[in-house]
Amino acid sequence: MLKMAGRMDVLGTETAFEVLARANALAAQGRSIINLGIGQPDFPTPQHIVEAGRQALADGHHGYTPANGIPKLREAVAVDLLRRHGVEVSPDLVLVVPGGKVTMFFAIMMFGEPGAEILYPNPGFPIYESVIRFSRATPVPIPLHESAGFSFSADEVLDKITPRTRLMIINSPANPTGGVVPRRELDRLVAGLERHPQLAILSDEIYGEILYNGAEHVSLLQYPSIRDRLILLDGWSKTYAMTGWRLGYGVWPKALFGHAERLAINCHSCVNAAAQFAGIAALSGPREPVQRMVAAFAERREVIVAGLNGLPGFRCARPGGAFYTFPNVTGTGLDARTLQGQLLEETGVATIAGTSFGEYGEGYLRFSYANSREAIAEAIERIRRFLGNLPSSMIKD
Numbered sequence: 001m002l003k004m005a006g007r008m009d010v011l012g013t014e015t016a017f018e019v020l021a022r023a024n025a026l027a028a029q030g031r032s033i034i035n036l037g038i039g040q041p042d043f044p045t046p047q048h049i050v051e052a053g054r055q056a057l058a059d060g061h062h063g064y065t066p067a068n069g070i071p072k073l074r075e076a077v078a079v080d081l082l083r084r085h086g087v088e089v090s091p092d093l094v095l096v097v098p099g100g101k102v103t104m105f106f107a108i109m110m111f112g113e114p115g116a117e118i119l120y121p122n123p124g125f126p127i128y129e130s131v132i133r134f135s136r137a138t139p140v141p142i143p144l145h146e147s148a149g150f151s152f153s154a155d156e157v158l159d160k161i162t163p164r165t166r167l168m169i170i171n172s173p174a175n176p177t178g179g180v181v182p183r184r185e186l187d188r189l190v191a192g193l194e195r196h197p198q199l200a201i202l203s204d205e206i207y208g209e210i211l212y213n214g215a216e217h218v219s220l221l222q223y224p225s226i227r228d229r230l231i232l233l234d235g236w237s238k239t240y241a242m243t244g245w246r247l248g249y250g251v252w253p254k255a256l257f258g259h260a261e262r263l264a265i266n267c268h269s270c271v272n273a274a275a276q277f278a279g280i281a282a283l284s285g286p287r288e289p290v291q292r293m294v295a296a297f298a299e300r301r302e303v304i305v306a307g308l309n310g311l312p313g314f315r316c317a318r319p320g321g322a323f324y325t326f327p328n329v330t331g332t333g334l335d336a337r338t339l340q341g342q343l344l345e346e347t348g349v350a351t352i353a354g355t356s357f358g359e360y361g362e363g364y365l366r367f368s369y370a371n372s373r374e375a376i377a378e379a380i381e382r383i384r385r386f387l388g389n390l391p392s393s394m395i396k397d
């Protein structure tokens with residue numbers, strides 16, 4: 001019998017991929033499926049970006065690049081961060097990696113070990129908790145509250161810090177809730193963190209450009225007092241509809257950069273060269289494709305929030321960013337996982353149970369609105385018919 005390392009038993013996964021597999025299996029049987037489970041833009045990568053990748057291959061960029069990324073790309077990241085956040089970042093501290101997830105994995109593995117505690121948002125991106133457990137550190141949830149627009153209270157977060165806390169993970173705008181943490185709460189958090197200089201911070205800002213109705217994205221890069229221990233996670237997947245290109249980056253503090261780069265060399269050597277050239281075109285090219293995509297998400301957000309709020313047993317907050325809504329479904333009388341399963345099997349609408357994002361996700365479902373307005377409207381009608389068939393005693397509005 002093969003004997004694997006014990007940590008393999010605690011590695012989790014992303015339920016979104018399981019739901020996708022089941023949805024595809026049902027579609028292969030001829031069922032009509034509306035996929036509101038998937039966490040990626042439904043737009044193609046803008047043409048000028050695709051062209052830059054194609055050109056890089058034609059120009060012979062077929063070999064390894066520097067492990068940290070080609071210099072022009074790291075410079076383009078620094079220019080983009082200055083444009084968006086008004087903060088100077090040295091290109092030497094930018095580590096280009098294959099997707100946003102890699103910065104997360106490296107940061108958690110760098111700080112996690114038995115006895116260490118890592119704070120992470122809950123409900124939150126499931127890979128945080130999974131990798132914290134894999135590192136053998138103790139995951140300590142930061143509860144996100146529907147009543148606060150799925151932001152957190154800085155005092156509640158700071159209260160969870162102990163002498164064993166090594167790393168705190170923050171994600172705004174957030175998956176799965178679409179919540180955006182307001183500047184005042186970040187100000188209070190950072191002021192409190194000044195009392196805990198031993199703590200590193202991972203700020204996952206991958207949805208930082210997908211914002212609605214004047215919601216403000218405040219990058220933690222803007223706080224000089226934590227710059228020497230802040231790891232910024234960002235990338236191209238969501239902003240430029242490039243999930244399949246596998247391209248992301250971390251901005252690391254000077255003291256950690258060499259360690260992160262060593263992890264990269266041990267793990268993947270460098271990112272696919274052509275994808276890196278495409279990444280330069282994305283950052284230095286026209287902004288209109290991004291603006292058009294965000295405008296389309298904004299319209300769909302109106303359709304889905306109104307639609308979900310009109311369903312018996314549903315209550316849906318208006319998300320400030322990303323492309324997810326996270327309605328409270330406790331009024332349906334069904335737990336999140338049962339509702340996810342029944343909606344997929346009986347109506348063909350794929351969603352993700354809130355519990356896939358942590359224990360505080362019970363009572364919620366995640367809907368991605370990376371789908372057309374027509375598909376969203378049809379999904380709402382199918383769910384309405386499904387709820388209409390439940391015993392009326394179950395529904396509490």
Ligand SMILES: Cc1ncc(COP(=O)(O)O)c(C=O)c1O
Pocket residue numbers: 039098099100101102125171174175204206235236237243247248
């Ligand atoms: C909050 C968050 N961070 C990071 C990622 C990972 O992005 P990538 O596909 O670039 O690895 C995702 C993807 O869904 C996400 O939702």
